[in-house]
Amino acid sequence: MPGLVLDVRELVVSLGQQETPIVENVSFSVEAGKTVCLVGESGSGKSMIANAVLGLLPSTQLRITGGDIRFRDDSVLGLAKTAMRDLRGKRISMIFQDPMSALNPVRKIQTQFNEVFSAHRIEPQGGRDLRMRELLDMAHLPDPRRILDSYPFELSGGQRQRIMISMAMALNPDLLIADEPTTALDVTTQTQILHLIEELQRSFSTAVLFITHDFGVVAEIADDVVVLRQGRIVEQGRVGDVLKDPRHDYTRALIGAVPAWRPRSGGLQAAPIISARALRKTFKGHFTALDDVSIELAAGETLGIVGESGSGKSTFAKCLIGMEEPDSGAIAVHGTDIVPLPRSLKRRYRHCMQMVFQDPTAALNPRHTIGRTLMDVARVNGSARSAERDRALCLLDDVQLDRRFLDRFPHELSGGQRQRVCIARALAANPEVLIADEALSALDVSMQREMLDLFDDLKKKRGLAILFITHDLRVAAEICDNVVVMQNGKAVAKGTPVEVMMAGRHPYVDELLTAIPGQDWFPVGSISSGDPRPDLVCT
Structure with missing residues (x-):
């Protein structure tokens, strides 16, 4: 042919x-x-x-x-x-x-580009430096000279992936x-x-x-x-x-399994477990990660935090859970502002919050069985040693995993199963608030569907409040009662999914919706205040 x-x-x-x-x-x-x-x-x-x-x-x-x-x-x-x-x-x-695993973390990008040419004994026409800059320009990377002089950890995920594409195309492969x-x-x-x-x-x-x-x-x-x-x-x-x-x-x-366009139309009205007021956070004295961000989260509510990488979503979650301290603002847990409290008292209040991270493989100790992982958390949170195993088995039931997994190691489980273990570990602390930080983004679409159903089931059974961080507005619209859209550290839109995505929405919301792939076949419907139903999706 x-x-x-x-x-x-x-x-x-x-x-x-x-x-x-x-x-x-x-x-x-x-x-x-x-x-x-x-x-x-x-x-x-x-x-x-x-x-x-x-x-x-x-x-x-x-x-x-x-x-x-x-x-x-x-x-x-x-x-x-x-x-x-x-x-x-x-x-x-x-x-x-x-790309973070594929790139060498201790070598600058220029060195890694040079390895591509050296490995194949090729000297590009015009020289290596010119070819590198051409490739980075083609990948629409700003300031190629700075990029070449950077280490992978100094670049964003999107920039690292563009560099991987540039390296892959360096020798014009077939x-x-x-x-x-x-x-x-x-x-x-x-x-x-x-x-x-x-x-x-x-x-x-x-x-x-x-x-x-x-x-x-x-x-x-x-x-x-x-x-x-x-x-x-x-x-x-x-x-x-x-x-x-x-x-x-x-x-x-x-x-x-492609997320459908079924936004929820009504938020919840209840006393908040957590309320954050005017949070600000600056790094290195000049980069503003959070700029006057406020939220309220009630029992039984799922609140979505939506935005691109670098919008401040994860920094906001880390401030809530105590992994970062805000420069100013208030974080109230059941009405008590914990920001000015001593660290020991903050831990007592923050005990009601647990986080599920994006990468379950990195979040679990590869040398510990699933049983030890769950029993250690149960012990720290007051379970008697004699009851630890039974508690761990009940947690596996809660996240719909086979009890035989108790004696397995993380590498013996699939990605979705490992993420269920991470949720079980978070539940072992009996939290009132579960923070899911991009917990679905590394999973395939059918696993994502199962995990969304699991979060909804846990919320109903346990009365959990869920802070759901995602970059996909379709997913947020489907699972969340209320949504906060963040851009460059600011909350640019708030409300129920229908209110945030209705006619007259913020330009950045339009940008996020337009970026969703495959809209000729899976269209994002326009929503107006008079017709809260989305257009049909080709499923």
Whole structure:
């Protein structure tokens, strides 16, 4: 086929001595200038196929036992290690999900760019410095000289991901493999990254194999789509055909898991557990992270804090929970301002708040079993040693996990299961307020749906107040009673989801809504005061 870059034929990847198929009879192809999306939940085999293409499968555990992978006209199976190394990065490049893990934290960006050229013994025309600046300009990164002289931790998540894309495109590869490159990014940064990949693809006629779990992203970027479940293809075809008329129940379930546009119309009226008044927080004397932010949170209420990365959402949560001290303002817990209190008294009041973080893998001790993690918290919070195990088992029941997980380690659980453990650990302290800081953003869409249902269930059973931090207005509209939208440290919009998103809304709210991917297929409806119902969503 003219322009055929990648051709995967009846691929089988097997595990262990018994050769148990993990990926079975997978076939698809990618042409120059086209984008094929591999779609499925965690564990569906998407990343395994990408690793197989690049020859990165761990040879002691997984191996290709059937089929073929052809790049251009040649099979990549059986290539010598040196030939495969020459292929990687030069003709086939990969963008990984987490740029912070993919970049070396102790080397400046310029050094890491130089390693790309040195590894392939290539001196770009005009010199390396010129080529680096050209790539950063193409990625729309401001002040390339400063970026090159920075370490990864000095840059935002979106900037780090743009740098990874620039490095991947440095040698003009024929094939770009993007493995969930936008999953943990806010919607505006996500849209920018998707547009950047499309722009670079048009410039170089690059073939793109894009791995994702989100059909909103698929609708935005794909030419063809391959739906995977448990290592097998259940559906594939042109993206419009699959979205318009999905044939398999699993495809319909994935499409249905894209957050729908069902905003709640009424807030709650009750005495607040926590009220924050005019909080301000400045870092390094000049960067204002919070500027006059106020909220109230009552029992049984879910309050959404929505905004891009850097809007002040997480700083606000850290001020509430005591990980940061505000420069000014008041934080009242059951009517008592705790800001001027001694630290020991603050801890007593803040005991009613617990936080669930974005990355459950980093939040759990990899050397402790789930049982020890939960029992340690139960013991600190007054459970008798004889009752610790029973308490831990009850917590697993609360978050709908099998009791057998008590003796497992975090690495033996899926991402969604680990996040449920983090919620159980937070519940072990018997909090009145649960703070979920982007707790869903690293999970696939079906897991996100399960977690939203779990939060709602816990709120009803325990009368919890939930502070729900997210970058996705659709999710906030669906689960939250009230919403605060933040931009550059300021609260620019407040009210019920319908009030915040109705006609005449703040321009920044429009910006967030417009950035949601796939709106031709999953449109964000316009809401007016006379008609609180959103437009229908294609699910």
